[in-house]
Amino acid sequence: MRIKGPIRRLAITLSLALGASLAHANPDALVSTQWLADNLEREDVRVIEVSVNPGKFERGHIPGAVNFRWHTDLVDTVSRDIIARDGFEQLLRDAGVSSDTEIVLYGDSNNWFAAWGAWVFDIYGVDNVRLLDGGRNKWEAEGRPLSIRPTSYDAGDITVAEADYSIRAFLPEVVEIASSSDPSAQLVDIRSAAEYEGRIIAPEGVDELSVRAGHIPGAVNVGWSNAVDEDGTFKSAEELRAIYAEAGVDGSKPVITYCRIGERSSHTWFALSKILGYEVKNYDGSWTEYGNSVGVPVTNLAGTVWGGQ
Structure with missing residues (x-):
């Protein structure tokens, strides 16, 4: 039964208060386009673009930015995995990143892949990482400068930690939660309603599919x-708490986010973990792994069974 009226409003209010009391949010998780414009010349600031569309960086990027290619630089090109520690450390050093460097990530597609990059940085314990609020789209919409000049820096000296997978979910854990009558964590599916309900498998035009x-x-x-919001910037912490509390996600239990390949869910991971301070894992295997796995339970509200049919 769906609770309505004053009782529901009271429940959400209590939920928000609980979430606020548990949260350890990072007020510096985001920087504005104006902040970045004012700090571009600082030697201790490194701007890194992580976009999905090939060639976009080369056609114009934030002046001084370096390019991390999501498809090859931040992943293991042999197995489906994130980049190994040694490779990631060398990638950062080549970009001129040292232990005291402030890093600002940005990208196209509403910062999906930049947020995925922030998640990888977090796994390897790299501090001082922030996301450009609104990403590349907002920077361009405001008419701010772009450069086609490649930038190189003297090698940095950063040392990254061993991978900490406390913010990464794997298939066995997700299956255990899906099969439990008293799950240890809340699952948040951040895909469209059509994907969630089973009316479609993936957005039109994408290549990564499940059966x-x-x-x-x-x-x-x-x-x-x-x-x-409409300009791609994150809503306020108060608005975000209310949105997720409406769905029963208030920070009182650990959360696991997922989507199709893990990039959109990284965006929600960032909102919940960095802005609200909840305990969150990103399941980067997401639906392409789960929906192709044998013997796992699936909920399909649309009544489709196989291949979206």
């Missing part, structure tokens, strides 16, 4: 776009 449609049992659906 099954639907969602992981027990997951709630809060689309990633609910977290941002």
Whole structure:
């Protein structure tokens, strides 16, 4: 039964208060386009673009930025995994990153892949990493300068930690939660309602598919776009708490976010963990792994069974 009226409003208020008391949010997780414009010349600031569309960086980027290619630089090109520690450390050093460097990540597609980059930075314990609020789109919409000049820096000396997978979920853990009557964490599916319900497997035109449609049992659906305003900037912490509390996600339990390949869910991971301070893992295997796995439970509200049919 759906609770309505004053009781529901009271429940959400209590939920918000609980979430606020548990949160350890980072007030410096985001920087504005104006802040970045004012600090571009600082030698201890390194701007890194992580976009999905090939060639976009070369056609124009924020002056002084370096390019991390999501498809090759931040992943293991042999196995489906994130870049190994040694490779990541060398990538950062080549970009001129040292232990005291302030890093600003930005990208196209509403910062999906920049947020994925922030998640990888977090796994390897790299501090002083912030996201450009609104990303590349907002920078361009404001008519701010772009450069086609490649930038190189003297090698940095940063040392990154061993991978900490406390913010990364893997298939066995997700299956255990999906199969439990008393799950240890909340699952948040950030895909579109059509994907969540099983009416489609993936957005039109994408290549990474699963054979099954639907969602992981027990997951709630809060689309990633609910977290941002029209210009792509994140909504306030108060608004975000209310949005997720409406779906029953208040920070009182650990959260696991997922999407199709892990990039959109990184955006929600950033909102929940960095802005609200909740305990969150990103399941980067997401639906392409889960929906192709044998013997796992699937909830399909649309009644489709195989291949979206």
